[in-house]
Amino acid sequence: MIISIASGKGGTGKTTVATNLALSIDSDVRLIDCDVEEPNAHLFIRPIFNKTETVYTSVPEVDLKKCNQCGQCGDICQFKAIVVIADTVLTFPELCHSCGGCMAVCPEGAVTETGRELGVVRQGYRNGLEFIHGELRVGEAMSPPLIRAVRSFSWPEKLTIIDAPPGTSCPVIAAMKDTDFVLLVTEPTPFGLYDLKLAVGAVQALNIPSGLVINRSDIGDHKVQAYANEIGLPILMEIPFDRRIAEAYSKGEMIVDTMPWLKDAFLKLYRDIKVLVES
Amino acid sequence: MKELVVISGKGGTGKTSLMAAFASLAKNKVLCDADVDAADLHLITAPTLRERHAFQGGHTAIIDQEKCTRCGVCQDLCKWSAIGDDFEIDPIACEGCGVCFYLCPEQAVDFPLNTCGEWFISDTAFGPMVHARLGIAEENSGKLVSLVRRKARELAESKHLDIILTDGPPGVGCPVIAAVGGASGVLIVTEPTVSGKHDMERVVQLAAHFKIPAMICVNKFDLNLDQTNAIEGFAEENNASCLGRIPFDPIFTKSMVQGQNIFEYDKASETGKAVKQLWDKIREKIGC
Numbered sequence: 001m002i003i004s005i006a007s008g009k010g011g012t013g014k015t016t017v018a019t020n021l022a023l024s025i026d027s028d029v030r031l032i033d034c035d036v037e038e039p040n041a042h043l044f045i046r047p048i049f050n051k052t053e054t055v056y057t058s059v060p061e062v063d064l065k066k067c068n069q070c071g072q073c074g075d076i077c078q079f080k081a082i083v084v085i086a087d088t089v090l091t092f093p094e095l096c097h098s099c100g101g102c103m104a105v106c107p108e109g110a111v112t113e114t115g116r117e118l119g120v121v122r123q124g125y126r127n128g129l130e131f132i133h134g135e136l137r138v139g140e141a142m143s144p145p146l147i148r149a150v151r152s153f154s155w156p157e158k159l160t161i162i163d164a165p166p167g168t169s170c171p172v173i174a175a176m177k178d179t180d181f182v183l184l185v186t187e188p189t190p191f192g193l194y195d196l197k198l199a200v201g202a203v204q205a206l207n208i209p210s211g212l213v214i215n216r217s218d219i220g221d222h223k224v225q226a227y228a229n230e231i232g233l234p235i236l237m238e239i240p241f242d243r244r245i246a247e248a249y250s251k252g253e254m255i256v257d258t259m260p261w262l263k264d265a266f267l268k269l270y271r272d273i274k275v276l277v278e279s
Numbered sequence: 280m281k282e283l284v285v286i287s288g289k290g291g292t293g294k295t296s297l298m299a300a301f302a303s304l305a306k307n308k309v310l311c312d313a314d315v316d317a318a319d320l321h322l323i324t325a326p327t328l329r330e331r332h333a334f335q336g337g338h339t340a341i342i343d344q345e346k347c348t349r350c351g352v353c354q355d356l357c358k359w360s361a362i363g364d365d366f367e368i369d370p371i372a373c374e375g376c377g378v379c380f381y382l383c384p385e386q387a388v389d390f391p392l393n394t395c396g397e398w399f400i401s402d403t404a405f406g407p408m409v410h411a412r413l414g415i416a417e418e419n420s421g422k423l424v425s426l427v428r429r430k431a432r433e434l435a436e437s438k439h440l441d442i443i444l445t446d447g448p449p450g451v452g453c454p455v456i457a458a459v460g461g462a463s464g465v466l467i468v469t470e471p472t473v474s475g476k477h478d479m480e481r482v483v484q485l486a487a488h489f490k491i492p493a494m495i496c497v498n499k500f501d502l503n504l505d506q507t508n509a510i511e512g513f514a515e516e517n518n519a520s521c522l523g524r525i526p527f528d529p530i531f532t533k534s535m536v537q538g539q540n541i542f543e544y545d546k547a548s549e550t551g552k553a554v555k556q557l558w559d560k561i562r563e564k565i566g567c
Contacts, residue, residue: 008317010290010449015474037450038288038481040474076381078337099358099376138484141421141453166290166449167316169413169420173371190535191295195317201415205371219529221536246527250503252473 001277002160004034004179006203008195010166012185013215013239016249018163019044020256024266026128028158033133034175035165036119036146043252047124047131055134055149056115057142059093060102066110073102073111082111098145118146123153130155147174156180168202176202181277182210183236183269189220193227200233209276213269216241234276237269280435281463281567282428282443284313284491288478290449292470293498296531297554298446299323299540302405304558309438310408311431311445313458315396315423318410320446323540326401326408334396334411334426336419337375340368346387353379353388371416396423400434407434421457424448428458442567451485459485464492464565467519470499471506479510483519493519494564496557500524520564523557526550 005018015033019041022031033041042049060073060082071084081096082089093116103111119136134150136143143165151174154160164175176182182203186192196212203210212228217238228235239245239262248258256263283301285294298320302310312320340361342353347366354362357379361372368379380390395417401408409431413420431443447458447465459465465486469479479495486493495514500507511521526549534544541551 009319010287010317012291037452037455038474038478040289040477043473043477076377078375078377097374097376099374099378100356101376101378101381104356104378104382136452138451138481139456139488141456143450143452167420168415169316169454170416170418171450171452173416177371189532190322190538191319194319194322198317198415205416219532246502250470250472250475250506 002154002156002162002179003181003183003273004162004164004176005183005185006164006172006176006199007166007185008168008199009186009192012187012192014185015040015044015163016215016255017183017185017213018161020254020262021266021270022129022161023254024256024263025159025270029128030130030132030153030155030158030160031163032150032153032160033163034147034150035163036134036136036143036150037165039133039135041163042131042133044254045126045129045131047126049122049124051123053121055118055121055146057098057118057145058100058113059096059098059116060091060111061114062089062091063110063112064088066108068108070107072105072107076101076105094141097142118142121150143171144174147171151175168198172202173206176208177206179208181273182208183213183273184210185213185215186224187216187219188214188222188224192220193224196224197227200231211236211273211276213237213239215239236272237265280441280443281565282445283464283466283561283565284445284447284459284462285466285468286447286455286458286482287449287468288451288482289469289475292468292475293531294468295319295446296535297468298444300542300554301444301558303540303542304555305442305444307441308406309431309435309440309443310403310405311427311443312408312410313424313427313445314448315411315413315420315427316448316454318412321410323535323538324403324405324408325538326403326410328399328401330400332398333394334398334423335392336395336417336422337393338377338390339370339373339375339393340377340379341389341391342366342368343387343389346385348385350384353383356382375418395419398423398427398430400430407438409434421453424454424457451481455485459489459491462491464494466494466496466561468496468498469510471497471503471510476506476510476513480513483514483517487517494522494561495519496523496525498525499527502527522560522564523553525553525557
């Protein structure tokens with residue numbers, strides 16, 4: 001089973017839920033942090049990393065001796081990453097989406113693959129928990145290919161928990177697509193509600209079953225609860241605001257260590273998700 | 280003309296709440312919401328729509344089943360596994376690269392422009408505002424960010440306004456890179472937590488990479504003073520100016536629930552004073 005944890009709005013507690021859920025289960029579980037722009041789960045899990053791999057994406061390299069300046073590479077490229085100007089070819093690797101179009105279309109075989117560094121994928125563990133995350137190179141724009149590289153470590157035979165990035169566009173879709181369940185995390189405020197609605201739209205577009213965790217459940221108003229009830233989104237957990245939780249989080253401590261009763265609540269959350277996925 | 284872009288790395292640190300407060304303090308400005316993925320500024324500024332435009336960011340491929348001979352060339356070429364066994368294209372997986380369209384031997388693929396969002400020019404009680412909504416599960420957020428910023432600039436020029444206040448997206452990827460290029464300065468709003476500090480370090484590096492002057496503000500600073508000091512230490516070592524500290528104050532949530540910024544909610548709060556001081560320092564720094 002693969003559970004992805006997402007939210008439209010950032011800072012609602014995705015990582016808190018993902019890490020504490022994973023650590024509460026603590027066996028046959030793999031936690032994958034797909035928020036490659038700003039990965040944070042490792043700050044709380046503190047895994048022992050034992051493998052780091054640099055991930056590249058394929059970008060074109062042109063052999064000017066073979067090139068006849070026909071311009072087909074520039075015509076096919078939708079991203080302005082390759083262009084023929086006078087008797088030379090310019091490439092802009094940072095704009096390239098690695099579709100391979102220029103290589104496929106070149107009649108002279110003058111375009112070949114080279115790599116652009118996207119970032120790294122690290123593997124590690126903490127007790128019975130396997131941990132994987134990706135870290136986008138600062139200055140790199142495209143996170144989805146790195147997210148897909150991190151996602152390739154999913155372990156559907158056992159349990160995989162995916163910590164997704166915020167938002168509703170391509171990076172989130174790359175993290176949620178083909179997962180068995182999306183656990184949405186929000187807070188009961190106007191921003192939390194508005195962005196939750198967007199996230200629900202993304203989950204519906206992918207047609208994945210979902211449930212909701214309301215974090216800091218007593219800070220705002222009751223409109224998130226009312227909305228969830230109205231659309232039939234099951235509220236699986238509510239975590240009230242507690243300054244001790246906020247302080248523990250600020251230090252990188254796990255909230256199940258600060259407030260041990262929460263461990264049972266996370267285990268119950270897991271059981272409830274299993275029931276929803278199996279039904 | 281100056282443009283201040285508010286970013287954070289980590290989401291939920293208070294970018295939009297602070298931006299909404301600055302809207303009450305800045306004179307002669309255009310507001311610009313460049314967090315097109317999850318735009319929230321309008322929930323406080325209550326815009327009245329003046330103009331509404333479709334955003335066409337790219338193309339999506341569609342196979343004409345009548346013409347398709349199921350030869351499989353497109354499936355072999357597609358790097359996104361977007362073409363199913365039934366030769367239907369999954370529009371969510373389609374990157375809009377056009378490879379199937381250009382290379383189909385039967386010319387059975389159509390490649391129409393895709394409307395993937397909307398952008399708006401509005402009036403608010405604080406001044407004009409440019410904002411947008413990217414369609415759910417759509418690509419091209421960076422292009423839409425660049426578009427709203429360009430429109431905000433045009434609006435400021437035509438109305439002779441001095442400053443653009445741009446609310447940026449979280450992260451360090453495509454939309455953030457599109458949001459910071461050419462800005463007069465970025466204000467990085469962070470919080471004193473391990474993740475707030477980690478993510479702030481990455482956006483400070485990003486600002487340095489693109490040579491944009493970076494300013495730092497620690498929101499909820501009293502949650503963890505050690506982290507606040509560590510953040511300010513890192514910032515100073517990396518040429519980012521520390522301009523202020525904002526206390527952990529429920530006024531931000533209370534005012535948001537009312538659809539107000541903190542000054543509309545309470546003219547004389549202590550937190551409001553800290554925000555005012557922060558704003559004065561930003562003005563001094565970017566020269567407006």
